Amino acid sequence: MYIRRWMKAFPPGRVSSLDFGRSGILLRALWTAVSLTGVAVSAQDQAPPPPPKSHRAPRTLPLGKFYETPGPLPAGKPGELIRSEQAYEYHLSYEASTFRILYHSLSAQGKKDVAVSGVVLVPDGAPPAGGWPVIAWAHDFTGSARQCAPSLLKNLNEGPLLSMYASLGYAVVASDYAGLGTNFPSAAFDTRSNAMDLIFSIPAARAALPQLGKKWVVAGYSQGASVAVGVAEAVGEMGDPGFLGVVSIAGVADPQEMFERFANGPEHSMLVFLAQGVKTVYPSFRIEEILAEKAIPLYQYISNACEPGSGPQVVSNEMLKPGWENNLNIKKFWDRNRLGGRPAHSPLLVISGEADTAVPAALTARAVGQLCAQKDRVLFVKYAGLNESAVLGNSVSEQISWIKARFSGLPAPSNCP
Numbered sequence: 001m002y003i004r005r006w007m008k009a010f011p012p013g014r015v016s017s018l019d020f021g022r023s024g025i026l027l028r029a030l031w032t033a034v035s036l037t038g039v040a041v042s043a044q045d046q047a048p049p050p051p052p053k054s055h056r057a058p059r060t061l062p063l064g065k066f067y068e069t070p071g072p073l074p075a076g077k078p079g080e081l082i083r084s085e086q087a088y089e090y091h092l093s094y095e096a097s098t099f100r101i102l103y104h105s106l107s108a109q110g111k112k113d114v115a116v117s118g119v120v121l122v123p124d125g126a127p128p129a130g131g132w133p134v135i136a137w138a139h140d141f142t143g144s145a146r147q148c149a150p151s152l153l154k155n156l157n158e159g160p161l162l163s164m165y166a167s168l169g170y171a172v173v174a175s176d177y178a179g180l181g182t183n184f185p186s187a188a189f190d191t192r193s194n195a196m197d198l199i200f201s202i203p204a205a206r207a208a209l210p211q212l213g214k215k216w217v218v219a220g221y222s223q224g225a226s227v228a229v230g231v232a233e234a235v236g237e238m239g240d241p242g243f244l245g246v247v248s249i250a251g252v253a254d255p256q257e258m259f260e261r262f263a264n265g266p267e268h269s270m271l272v273f274l275a276q277g278v279k280t281v282y283p284s285f286r287i288e289e290i291l292a293e294k295a296i297p298l299y300q301y302i303s304n305a306c307e308p309g310s311g312p313q314v315v316s317n318e319m320l321k322p323g324w325e326n327n328l329n330i331k332k333f334w335d336r337n338r339l340g341g342r343p344a345h346s347p348l349l350v351i352s353g354e355a356d357t358a359v360p361a362a363l364t365a366r367a368v369g370q371l372c373a374q375k376d377r378v379l380f381v382k383y384a385g386l387n388e389s390a391v392l393g394n395s396v397s398e399q400i401s402w403i404k405a406r407f408s409g410l411p412a413p414s415n416c417p
Helices: 023-036 159-167 191-208 223-238 255-263 270-281 293-301 328-337 361-373 388-394 396-407
Strands: 081-087 097-106 113-122 132-138 171-175 212-221 243-249 348-353 378-383
Touching: 081 191, 097 191, 113 159, 113 191, 132 159, 132 191, 132 223, 159 171, 171 191, 171 212, 191 212, 191 223, 191 328, 212 223, 212 396, 223 243, 223 348, 243 396, 255 270, 255 328, 255 361, 270 293, 270 328, 348 361, 348 388, 348 396, 361 378, 378 388
Parallel strands: 132 171, 132 212, 212 243, 243 348, 348 378
Antiparallel strands: 081 097, 097 113, 113 171
C-alpha cells in the first residue's frame, strides 16, 4: 500500500512497477495471462502487439512550464481544465496518444483552489459509440516533491500496465495528485484528498478530449489501492451515474496499522512523509510533535527529493518521539483516511498477494471486513505465493475480466460473508 520497493532498490525514474528488472518478460506474461483466459482484448478481438523493445533514454522529464501556475490561479471550479497539450516524450510499451492535462481541484482541507497535473492515454483509432471507456489510474507512492510526479517519468511509473489498458480499448486518466508536478503542498498519504484529485481529473480529461466516454472505473496499486477505494466512497457522496467500480491491487489496509508497523521496521523513513501529509491537511500541526530531532534533516530533504534512502540516515529508534501515535492530529488523520467509514458507491475488486510483505494479506482481509460491514459489494481475491510486485502482473486477467464485465453492465460478484 504505502511502500515502494524502489525505496531500497529501485529509485524513481529507473524502473516502473512492471519492470522489476525484467520488463520484457513480465509484459509477455501480462499478455499471456489475458490470452489464456479468453478475455476479449478489444471490440475487434485483435491479437496483442509484440512485446516492446527496451528503451535506454533517460527516464525522467524536466519540470517544464506546463506545470507552472500563476498565483492566484485563474478562477475555475473543481474539475475544470486549465490547459492541455499533446506529449510525445513518453516511452510506452504499446501505441497510444498521450496528453498532459492541468486542472482545478481542491486543497486537502477542501477550501482552496489548487492545480493538479496528470496524463491521459487514448487508444489509437476511432472511438466506439459513446466514446472510449475510461480507466482512472490511482498511482502508488512516488515521493512528495514536485519532481516526483509520475507524469515526469517517461514510463509513467506503471507505463507497461497503463499502455496495455489503452491497447485493450480503454482511455486511461492518470492524475499526479496535488503537489506532485504543480507548486502546491503535497498531501502525502491523504487518501481523501488524493481521491478527490482523481475524481476531478475525469471531467478535465473529457474537456481536453471529447472522445472520452461518460462511463469509468478506477484502478489503483499499492498506495493507489486505498486511493481507489477512497474514490468509490467519495463518489458515493457526490453521485456520478457513470462510475462503475474499483479495482484495488495490493494495498488496502488500515492506515494506523500500516504506519505503526512501519515505525518499528525497515520502512521507518516513511514516517517523514506521513508528517508532511498531516501538516498539509492540518496546518497547525508541527512536525516536531512527532519527529525526533535527528529526523528533521530527512524531513527537509524530502521536499526536494523523491528517494529518502539517499538522504540523511536515521535509525528507527531515533525517528519518532515517544507516544507519537497519540498525537491528536495523527488520530484525526487516521480517522479521516480509514476505509469503510462511508459506503462505497459501486462494486469493488480487491486483490492481494498472500506473500505480500508490504501489506500482508491479513491486514487487507481486516480492511475488507470493514468494507463488507458497510454493505459494500466486494470481491476479495488472494493469490497464493505472490508478493506485491508479482501480483500486479499476474492478476491482469482478473482485472480485465472484471472491468469488462462492469462496462457490459453485468452484475458484480461478491464474497462478503
